[in-house]
Amino acid sequence: METKWFTLRTVEDKESIAQAADILRRGGLLAIPTETVYGLGANGLDETAVLHIFEAKGRPQDNPLILHIPDASWLTRYCEDVPDAAYKLAERFWPGPLTMILKKKPCVPLRTTGGLETVGMRCPDHAVTRAIIEASGVPVAAPSANTSGRPSCTTAEHVREDMWGKIDGIVDGGPCQVGVESTIIDLTCEPPRLLRPGGLPLEALEDVAGPIAVDRAVTQQLKEGEQPKAPGMKYRHYAPHADLQLVEGETDRVVEVINNLVKEKLAEGKMVGVICTDETRVRYPQGEVRSVGLRAKEETIAHNLFAVLREFDDLNVDCIYSESFSKDHLGQAIMNRLTKAAGYHILNV
Numbered sequence: 403m404e405t406k407w408f409t410l411r412t413v414e415d416k417e418s419i420a421q422a423a424d425i426l427r428r429g430g431l432l433a434i435p436t437e438t439v440y441g442l443g444a445n446g447l448d449e450t451a452v453l454h455i456f457e458a459k460g461r462p463q464d465n466p467l468i469l470h471i472p473d474a475s476w477l478t479r480y481c482e483d484v485p486d487a488a489y490k491l492a493e494r495f496w497p498g499p500l501t502m503i504l505k506k507k508p509c510v511p512l513r514t515t516g517g518l519e520t521v522g523m524r525c526p527d528h529a530v531t532r533a534i535i536e537a538s539g540v541p542v543a544a545p546s547a548n549t550s551g552r553p554s555c556t557t558a559e560h561v562r563e564d565m566w567g568k569i570d571g572i573v574d575g576g577p578c579q580v581g582v583e584s585t586i587i588d589l590t591c592e593p594p595r596l597l598r599p600g601g602l603p604l605e606a607l608e609d610v611a612g613p614i615a616v617d618r619a620v621t622q623q624l625k626e627g628e629q630p631k632a633p634g635m636k637y638r639h640y641a642p643h644a645d646l647q648l649v650e651g652e653t654d655r656v657v658e659v660i661n662n663l664v665k666e667k668l669a670e671g672k673m674v675g676v677i678c679t680d681e682t683r684v685r686y687p688q689g690e691v692r693s694v695g696l697r698a699k700e701e702t703i704a705h706n707l708f709a710v711l712r713e714f715d716d717l718n719v720d721c722i723y724s725e726s727f728s729k730d731h732l733g734q735a736i737m738n739r740l741t742k743a744a745g746y747h748i749l750n751v
Contacts, residue, residue: 406571423537433547435575436526439554441544461550466516467543472532497527499601503588553711581705586632597632599735640743650726651751677724700732
C-alpha cells in the first residue's frame with residue numbers, strides 16, 4: 403500500500419485537510435496527531451474500516467476504540483442519555499486529554515466498541531485533527547498509531563516506523579505535547595469510575611465531577627476472560643522489545659540496586675538500558691542511561707517516556723531497569739504505563 407505523507411501544522415492548509423478527510427470518508431486509515439499520542443484513525447461508523455485498524459495494528463478485537471469528535475455538540479449523534487456531568491466535563495476539559503465512556507447509539511458498531519453497549523468519546527486538543535474530523539463529517543475511531551503492544555507514537559516519524567506501507571496516510575502535525583494517552587472516565591455508573599489514568603490528573607476531574615472511584619485495572623492486571631471497558635485495561639501495552647523491570651523504593655536504595663543489576667548483566671555480556679531522571683542521571687556510571695525528564699516536573703517525564711522506550715528498541719538493548727515514580731497526579735498515568743510496559747514486573751527494595 404502507498405502511504406501518503408501530509409505535513410500539516412496549520413488549519414489554513416485547506417487542500418491538505420480536505421485530502422486527509424477524504425481518506426477517512428472513503429474508509430481508509432489515517433494517522434492523526436493529538437496532544438497525547440498519534441492515533442490511527444478510521445471512520446468509526448464503518449465496520450470494514452474499523453476492522454482494518456485492528457489488522458494494521460495487530461490489535462485484539464475485544465479492545466475497545468475511542469471515537470474522536472471536533473466538539474461536544476457531536477455527542478448526541480452517537481450517544482444515548484448523555485448525563486449533565488459529561489457536558490460539565492467537556493466544558494472544562496475539551497478539547498483535551500479526556501475520554502468519557504457513555505451509552506452508545508445503535509449507529510455505533512459493536513466492532514468499534516469491542517462488543518460493548520458503551521463507547522469512549524474524546525475531543526482532541528489539536529486544531530488540525532479537529533479540522534480533519536469536521537471536514538470528514540464522521541467520528542474517527544483512533545487507537546494509538548503503534549503496532550499493538552509497542553510504545554505509543556509521539557512523533558510522526560514513530561508512526562512511519564510502525565505503519566509505513568500499511569495505511570493510507572500519515573499527518574505530521576508535530577510532536578505530541580502531553581506524551582501519554584487520555585484519561586478515561588466511565589460516566590455510565592455511579593460514582594463515575596476511572597478506567598485509565600492519563601494526561602488529565604484524577605484530582606482535576608474530581609474538582610468538577612465529585613468523587614471518582616478507581617477501577618482495579620488501573621493497578622492490577624485483568625484476569626483471563628475479563629472484558630476490558632476501555633483501551634489499555636487488559637493487554638500488555640506500551641512495551642519495548644527488551645524485558646523491562648521497575649525498581650521501587652527509596653531513591654538511594656533504588657539507584658544502588660539498579661547499578662548492581664546493571665553490573666551483573668554487563669558481566670554476562672548483555673546490553674542494558676537504564677531509565678532515570680535528570681536528578682539521578684549522574685549516579686549511573688554504566689549501561690545505556692536515558693533520563694525521561696525532571697522528577698520535579700512530571701509533565702516532562704510523561705512527554706519523553708514513550709520516545710525513550712522506542713530509543714531502547716533502536717539500540718537493541720537486552721534488558722531495561724527503570725526507576726519508579728510518584729503515583730499522584732500525572733505520576734499515576736506514568737506509573738500505569740511503565741507497570742504495563744514491564745508486564746507488572748516490579749522489584750520492591
